Amino acid sequence: MRIPIHVSSDSAEPLYSQIKEQLRALILSGHLKEGYLLPSNREFAADLACSVITIRRVYQDLEKEGLLRSRQGTGTFVAKVGSEELEQYRYKAVHDALQEAIELAYRVQCPPEEIRAIVEQLIQLLEKSKGEPK
Amino acid sequence: MRTGSEAVILQSVEKHYGDEFAFGPMELAVEEGMVTAIVGPNGSGKSTMFRLLMNLLQPDEGEVRIFGSTYSEGETAIKGRIGYVPELSDYDMAARRVGDIAAFLSLWYPHWSEAEYKRLLDAFGLKDSSKLKGMSKGTLRKVDLIMALAAQPHLLLLDEPSSGLDPLASGQLIDEVKRFMDQEGRTVLLATHIQEEVWKLADYVAFLYEGRLIGTYEKDELKDGWKAVWIERLPERPEELPGFIGLEGEGPYRIATRDYASAASRLKEEGIRILQTEALELNAILAQLIRERRNAARKS
Numbered sequence: 001m002r003i004p005i006h007v008s009s010d011s012a013e014p015l016y017s018q019i020k021e022q023l024r025a026l027i028l029s030g031h032l033k034e035g036y037l038l039p040s041n042r043e044f045a046a047d048l049a050c051s052v053i054t055i056r057r058v059y060q061d062l063e064k065e066g067l068l069r070s071r072q073g074t075g076t077f078v079a080k081v082g083s084e085e086l087e088q089y090r091y092k093a094v095h096d097a098l099q100e101a102i103e104l105a106y107r108v109q110c111p112p113e114e115i116r117a118i119v120e121q122l123i124q125l126l127e128k129s130k131g132e133p134k
Numbered sequence: 135m136r137t138g139s140e141a142v143i144l145q146s147v148e149k150h151y152g153d154e155f156a157f158g159p160m161e162l163a164v165e166e167g168m169v170t171a172i173v174g175p176n177g178s179g180k181s182t183m184f185r186l187l188m189n190l191l192q193p194d195e196g197e198v199r200i201f202g203s204t205y206s207e208g209e210t211a212i213k214g215r216i217g218y219v220p221e222l223s224d225y226d227m228a229a230r231r232v233g234d235i236a237a238f239l240s241l242w243y244p245h246w247s248e249a250e251y252k253r254l255l256d257a258f259g260l261k262d263s264s265k266l267k268g269m270s271k272g273t274l275r276k277v278d279l280i281m282a283l284a285a286q287p288h289l290l291l292l293d294e295p296s297s298g299l300d301p302l303a304s305g306q307l308i309d310e311v312k313r314f315m316d317q318e319g320r321t322v323l324l325a326t327h328i329q330e331e332v333w334k335l336a337d338y339v340a341f342l343y344e345g346r347l348i349g350t351y352e353k354d355e356l357k358d359g360w361k362a363v364w365i366e367r368l369p370e371r372p373e374e375l376p377g378f379i380g381l382e383g384e385g386p387y388r389i390a391t392r393d394y395a396s397a398a399s400r401l402k403e404e405g406i407r408i409l410q411t412e413a414l415e416l417n418a419i420l421a422q423l424i425r426e427r428r429n430a431a432r433k434s
Contacts, residue, residue: 009333009357009413012398016354046312051337051353052168
């Protein structure tokens with residue numbers, strides 16, 4: 001019962017945030033559906049080579065956010081996610097990805113006009129490929 | 135931040151061997167439901183610790199409590215709940231076959247499971263009729279593990295359990311410990327110097343050196359906090375970076391720190407970009423803790 005989460009202790013992010021963000025993304029993107037049974041604390045910890053303490057924190061915090069629910073003795077499940085949360089998540093995911101890209105552009109001294117031009121160009125390219133049969 | 139109940143407590147425990155070696159004084163609380171790895175160089179007292187926990191040695195000072203009781207309150211009841219894999223296999227050679235040992239131990243352990251014993255035999259490729267005489271060190275190790283686990287203990291004491299095992303069997307060992315811990319209220323104390331076992335299994339890591347604990351950490355605290363960063367240029371006084379351990383390279387530079395979060399934000403303040411981060415090896419962490427211990431001893 002593995003789920004596609006990959007963490008690395010070489011990353012700058014703490015293990016807790018890596019796991020929480022990836023699990024949240026899997027739920028909000030609809031890859032893990034309502035009622036999906038997550039691995040036990042120990043199983044998940046061993047698969048990701050982190051401690052059960054971290055897994056417990058991730059499950060508890062996502063439960064507080066309403067993304068997970070736990071039932072005594074049976075385990076932790078994916079909860080029903082409202083459309084408002086999905087909308088918020090979509091906005092935030094796009095916002096954060098663009099922010100990162102724009103920060104990189106600034107670091108390499110790319111002027112704002114050029115950034116806008118690149119974004120416009122990419123949109124046109126994708127729109128065009130959408131119209132073409134594959 | 136230990137909130138659960140404790141499976142094992144060492145309270146001011148000391149054991150002396152002439153002037154040669156002193157164990158302790160040691161304070162240790164092992165939380166129930168957790169895997170605690172004991173990591174230390176050879177001769178740091180790991181096996182002494184396990185023998186004290188098994189009442190094979192008695193402390194000169196202090197007290198050992200297991201599930202809240204001392205051995206004087208009833209050794210049989212305590213040992214019935216412990217599975218022990220010693221550093222060296224030690225079977226009474228009156229036993230000729232694996233099945234003889236199982237038959238004997240099944241009388242001793244109140245929770246012994248025949249079904250679990252059979253499953254483990256099968257998993258490790260052994261039989262009831264396998265002869266003990268002439269068994270390799272690795273195969274004897276498998277017998278040790280099978281017996282310790284089939285007793286369905288609440289506390290598992292593993293002293294270098296993978297020594298002599300091939301990579302395949304070492305992987306099985308990790309799976310079996312994981313399976314054991316998936317049951318409610320189980321605790322493991324694992325002495326090892328194999329990084330993979332610590333990273334995969336442990337929740338806490340206790341470092342042992344010259345008979346003393348020189349640091350106990352939540353494992354992920356080690357993984358998140360102890361890192362090396364690669365940077366293009368050096369800050370003004372690199373050795374004053376938070377948690378500074380060491381510096382190498384001539385650009386890009388590699389700085390090791392035991393306080394990654396603070397070091398990273400200091401570098402950011404100074405406008406220095408981190409090119410790459412990487413986790414430190416368990417051995418590098420142990421070496422640093424020993425260095426700090428020696429420096430502290432020199433100063434006092």
